[in-house]
Amino acid sequence: MDSMDKKIIEILQENSRLTNKEIGAMIHLTGQAVGNRIIKLVENGIIRKFSVEIEYPKTQFIRVFMDRNNFSDFEQFVNSCEAVSSIYKVSGQACYMVIGHFLDDSLNEFIQEISKYGRYSVEAVVADKTSRNNMI
Structure with missing residues (x-):
């Protein structure tokens, strides 16, 4: 390249x-x-796909720490949620990183469901500081 x-x-x-x-x-x-x-x-695999970027009203990063190894059930549930844009199996402290775009009520429902699988932490985006997103 x-x-x-x-x-x-x-x-x-x-x-x-x-x-x-x-x-x-x-x-x-x-x-x-x-x-x-x-x-x-x-x-050459440098460009994987062409896509549309959506401006979401809210974005959350949800780290999930699994209590049991029922990974496929968890992945199936998370992938069925319309507000989830990505789920990654990660190394480090957490088992998964979920990127969601939940409104308040639906976030609470999602959290109740994932708490059946393990512990979690939620980080909510308050401002996108990516330089290319702030150009005018």
């Missing part, structure tokens, strides 16, 4: 709806050259 590929990725991260021609105009390449580079980035 060279500096041109990195520029293409940066542009796609900002706005993946741009055409190859529009990206090419920004970095002085033809649309076809941009398209070929994107294809190679996908084939």
Whole structure:
């Protein structure tokens, strides 16, 4: 991956709806050259997918410390929750990191359910300080 590929990725991260021609105009390449580079980035596994980023009203990071090893039941339950965007099995103190977008009442219900599997801690996002999200 060279500096041109990195520029293409940066542009796609900002706005993946741009055409190859529009990206090419920004970095002085033809649309076809941009398209070929994107294809190679996908084939090499550097770009895994193109997605839409949703602005959620609330975000929580929930660490789960399992009391028992009923991992598949826990994973099945968490994956069935619409407000959960990601669940990761992690190393360290916690067993899982769940990223959710629960409103207050649904968070309380979720917490009651996961407490059947183990202990938890909830960290709620109060502000997104990612520099690329704060550009105007």
